Amino acid sequence: MLVEAAVALACAGAPREPDRGYRMAFDGTAQSLRRWQQAGPGSFELTSKCRLRSRGGMGLLWWDRKLRRPYTVRATWRMVGDSNSGVFIGFPRAGDDPQVAITRGYEVQIDRTDVPENTTGALYGVQAPEVARRDRALRDGWNTFDITVGRRVVVRLNGVVVNTLVAPDPARVGGGYFGLQNHGDSDVVEYRDVQIRT
Template identity: 45%
Template sequence: MRRKLTGALLTLLALTVLGPGTAASQVSELSELSEQDGSGRLLRLFDGRGLTGWSQAGPGGFDVVDGVLRSRDGMGLLWYSARQFADYELRLQWRVSAPTDNSGVFLRFPDPGDDPWVAVNQGYEVQINDNPAGDPQKTGAIYNFQQPRTQASRPVGEWNDYRVRVIGQRYRVWLNGVLVNDFTSTDPARGDRGHLGLQNHDPTTRAEFRHITVRELHRR
């Protein structure tokens, strides 16, 4: 019978395999995984062909072009209406076509109907915006709540990897393998489960998304 590794054993394993200079963040993540290894199956939310399970709130939308989601017009919200999620890890790739492009990934908001502002006011947005002259909240920010620790975006036109881990009221964001935000919510207006969504921000932005997956996490 295969047994789960304890946090202490994983810490020892990290130091043994990775060496005594292993960063505390790496050891911490290994330990955390030991507490979350009741993970559910991987759910692919976008198959590269259609928008089954998704709905649009507000103006504009997303088109499926060459296997990716491409935004147009706005401001609107493409949201995964098939179901809600509580604790999970979201993985996706995104890219923009110009330095001024603006978009975002929304987390844990209730059914918005046709109003994209429900996601803004009752969920959390992980920002996508590297415009040096635009909104001061840059890529990796928890919009209106916490700025990113550092900038880790790739050049315009290249794909970026977002990994977002949501457990309880803690929200962590990795951009291209770099932890750029570690935020703990204290706002009672934000719930502990909800829908996921992608923002089509404005008519001049062309943001693209692909490889959108969620793995649910089950706390002990």
């Protein structure tokens, strides 16, 4: 199943154009969601404002094209209140199991309040962001992650480097898939667009 039936909702807007050097993985249209698959419970819905909104969980909406390093995932997102989500990178084909991304990839966390290793910009449970830099870069509304996967994993938040993992597990960065987390019933995060550069 691609995304829950809510994806059929009409969205009032033209497809977003990619930034220079990028291609769109999600451009605000239902058509761009054809290459995405939902694993696990919950879903994402396409809103009338052409955004993906998380619902329930814990699940994973993953893009079904394998990426080879180096690559960059650019995701523009906003959280409602103190919600939780994340962008997963470097995991093998997930099928219907969101745990594949958790145990065999890395999650770049979206969460306003938690211990440093589990807050926005962290590589969840692996490495905290540079908290002072992250706090200066983080906005109340829309934010953009640029997550570059190569020999290192570099996380930029609104253009500011907030995390660099120098010696990542080679199996998690050699190439793989990426996806978006829908964490739970009380966690609402929206994605405006998702782009990739290879």
